[in-house]
Amino acid sequence: MLDEIADLLERSQFLLSLGKVDQGKKTCLEAVKKLNDLSKKDSDIPRNVIKEVSQYALKVYDSNMTTNDKIIWLNSKVNKETIYPVLRFGGLSSTDQLFSKEHEEEELLLPINAKYEKINDSTWSLNHTDLINLYQDKLSNCSFVSSFLSLVHSGNESKLFDIITPHGPSEYYNVSLRFNGAVRKVTIDNKLPILGDKSRSITIRSSSDQNLFWPALIEKAYLKVMGQGYSFEGSNMASDTYTLTGWIPEIIYIKDGRMPNTNYELCKKYGHLTSLGIGTGKISKQLSEKTGFISNHDYVLLKGMENEDLTIINPWLENEDCRKIIHNNRNELFQFNYLYVNWDMDSIFKYKTTINFIYNGQGLDTKPQFTISNPTDEPQDMWVFLERFISKNDAAVISMDLYESGFKVISPDQYNSLSVGKVTNSHFDLLRITMEPNSSKTLLVNCSITTSMSLTLFNNVSSELGLTRAKAKYGKVVKFDDEWDFTNGGGENTYSTYLKNPQFDIEVTDSTDVFITLESNQVSTFHMFYWNEQDKNKSMREFKSGDLLIDPPYLSGTQSCHLNHLEPGFYRIICSCRDPETRDKFKLSVYHCEGEIKISKVINPLGLFMERITFDWNNMNRNKIPFSLKTYQNKLSFHIQHSSNNFTKAEKVVTYRPNMRASIFSLDTSQPVKVNEEWNNSIYGIFFDCQINNPGNFVLLVERFEPGVGTVEINFGCNNRLYI
Known part of the structure; x- marks a missing residue:
């Protein structure tokens, strides 16, 4: 009965995350009733287990879901499957055998010459020799197999073994994989695909024990999450290791054929690398035959972080010549593009805080921005990890930018840019920051699609130190949307048509700091002049440099300017492109702290x-x-x-x-x-x-x-x- 109760609690939280409160609480009450019935019966289930689950159910019913929790449960729908986070009840979890249940599933996509068969004779062991003999054959999943092998070679095979339950023959298995911001329970049956040619395999296998199937069951759960079945098109080793272990992934680009020394220095400093791999880029067939390296392929890196030759293992075994240990000079990596690293953050940092959010940023001021602070009198190393959740529209790029301020960034040139993140099409990004004493910085997240994301800050300062939404320095803003068209596209002030450009009257009531932005896709700028109240709504008739207050250069994209203590009075702004033939939209924004600022467009300046x-x-x-x-x-x-x-x-x-x-x-x-x-x-x-x-x-x-x-x-x- 515990399996039914766990299912009800999962569905209850999913409904609550959707905002269906009545249905969610009703479903939770069903779980509570079953628990009451269970507590009145004699059962093999320990009483303390029933008590733990009962306490959890009451919390689900009574508590208001936080935004963090809602986003985690909302993202349980993955590739037509509903895969819930693992529930924990003290020392128990919903993946334990006490909570196992029958599970009808749609089998994963198979090649034409393969069929599913139940696994009847299986070895459930941690024999090191059999595990290091795991290999990839017909399936293009070198990243997954390399991740598995790397973890085995680093002595973490028991960590892999623990993510699948039960450890023995069963109709169904639960596999705990980390994705979409949580460890999630992936349920699979005991069927694996078998090829017509028994000498070949579409699953991960061991060359020394053909009955070692538990790695293939984990692989099946992984492929279920990825959504392509056994027609998998590949991932990368760092991401797959994260999915298997939760260890933070990092992809480092290899330039000029040389192993990056920066990562070697980090390894010496922190000493907690848990997985290493190396990946090739696209290699021609002729060069592949000459060098022995495979195009777009991941290898396990066993040795080579220090000033020594690299030792590489190929996860692919098509024949005896394919699977081999390769020794290569660390400065002759011309066929390799990527170094894959995973970090055990629990061994590096004492504390971490996570914030989940939905990315829907269009303009800069609507993108998610977070303040990171160091309240101590000493420099502090902090790492920030960004995860983009798996979604239907999975072709996307992400990056993180870092600014000196702590305040919300309105314009790219508003504050000193400390780091402009490299764009990646991976689901993950990692940024290392050294925070000066008593300082704050602003982290800005970029993504090319609307999606859910998770951001985690690792530090050694305090569990109270977290990520907060960046606040604007200017509490007020006035915005005006307009465009340059054939009637008012006047060009820069050296053209005869300059005064045709859109003109705006600005009225300031109190002395205040002001930040002005002009957002457009063109090479443009704005000029700001001192103005007289009696000339309000009258066209400017000449370019008086003596009245000019702001004269920024013409730049592509957003143009901005900061004014300290702008005095009360009237001002005139003219927005212009460099080219008088420009036809496009723009947005003028005036951010300020005190008083009131009014913006009005100058219309029909010569008369009604x-x-x-x-x-x-x-x-x-x-x-x-x-x-x-x-x-x-x-x-x-x-x-x-x-x-x-x-x-x-x-x-x-x-x-x-x-x-x-x-x-x-x-x-x-x-x-x-x-x-x-x-x-x-x-x-x-x-x-x-x-x-x-x-x-x-x-x-x-x-x-x-x-x-x-x-x-x-x-x-x-x-x-x-x-x-x-």
Whole structure:
């Protein structure tokens, strides 16, 4: 009956993790009722076992699941199988024989020429000779077999033996494997695939004892988790050793054919390597035949961490020539790309803390970020281990970045970058950190898909020292989404169209530290100017360097700037790309600590009603444009620009522009309304404003200093409708 009770407790916690509280508690109550019935009967089950399970069931029913626990139980669905974490009841676990049960399973995918047979005659021993004679044959799982052999050669065969129960003939076996953030119980039956050719094998076998099947049963459980059955396409040795033992994996790239000395130094410092392997990259058939090394293949590394030749074992046995010990110069590893290492962290660090989370980061400020602190007066070594859970979409890359601060990172250049992690398609990543006394750092996690992940911090400071979500230095933020399009893509400030770029008014109410970011996929920047309240929502008319507060360079991607103690007042920001032809979206964000900051976009800067007209000079030096007003109290603004290419593209500062001026006269009275006597050849054109209080007919006179050619564009703006 204990098997039924354990099954109910597993399903209860899975339902609770899904948020199905009523169903979860109802299922847990069923387990409690069965326990009550069991306690009233005479049974071979020890009373202390029943008591332990009862106490556990009450905790499941009463406790609120933590986020850490929810994520662990939520990720029990793996490759169409439900594989729960191992339940522990004091000295017992749900993998023990007391909890074993029948288990109907869908057999793993097999090659055409193989079939399943029950294992009737099996050797359950730890004979060292038989175990070091384990080999890979037809199945492409060199990583798994190499992991197994490495553990045997390092004297850890009993650790492998302990992960499968029971140790003897049975219809079903439980195998404890570590993946998706926990040790999980994988249940399999006693059937293994047999090939038609009895001299060959699709499972891991021993050349000295063909009846040694318990390693193949563990292999079957492993392949069940991987989801490809006996059509397995391979993994890597470090990851497989982690799945078998929980020892932390590390993959180190071999460069220029030389064994990395850094890992040798770490080995001398910590001395707790538990598994070693080495892997080749892609090797041509001709080179493979010449060197004897197999393409994309993992080997067991027995010797070679110090300044000595390497001793390598090939896990593959197709014939006697394949399985052999290879001695190779440690500085002539040109066919090898990877060094696989696993660390027994319990022997290196006293404490560890783990946080589980769901990765769904799109922008930098939404990616998971964690603060790591050293509160002591001494430097401290700390290691951080990241695990990406197995999911349906398993093609992904991960990395970890480290920043100097402890605060949440908003922009990549906001804080000093201490380490930019190498991207890996493995499920794991390891980062070693030496923390200065009384310091904090920010760890940022990157992943290419939405998935569940686990992050563990190892340290020798305290069990209380953990990972906390990084907090923003700036408690407030104002964001504005916009885009550069054909109407406002003005380019950098050396172009005639610069003032067409999106402009924003910024109002600051209290002195505060400010951090401003411009997020885009383009080479872009933002300029910030001192501004006047009376000019709010009026277009900027020239680039005044004297009013310029921020002038960052044009950069690709996110651009940012920090301002200490920005005083209350009004400011203007212009967002621009280097290229005036750019069409793309962007986001402007202003982060701050104190008071209130308001952002508003400058819209229709010349007026509520807009009109546009163009004309060619045709070797003339003046042109008249009549217009009419039919209302009172008219506020007009004019923007006049010259182009030598008919406005087909933006012009640069070096392009010739004639001096121009403009005036307004009344056609009804033949009197001047506003006369401008100053000439101007600004790259941004000339602007002028005019107040006309009465309706009537008027003329805009546009002049240039000397006759010539080119095109003029005039934009009229008014608070009332005007007619040209």
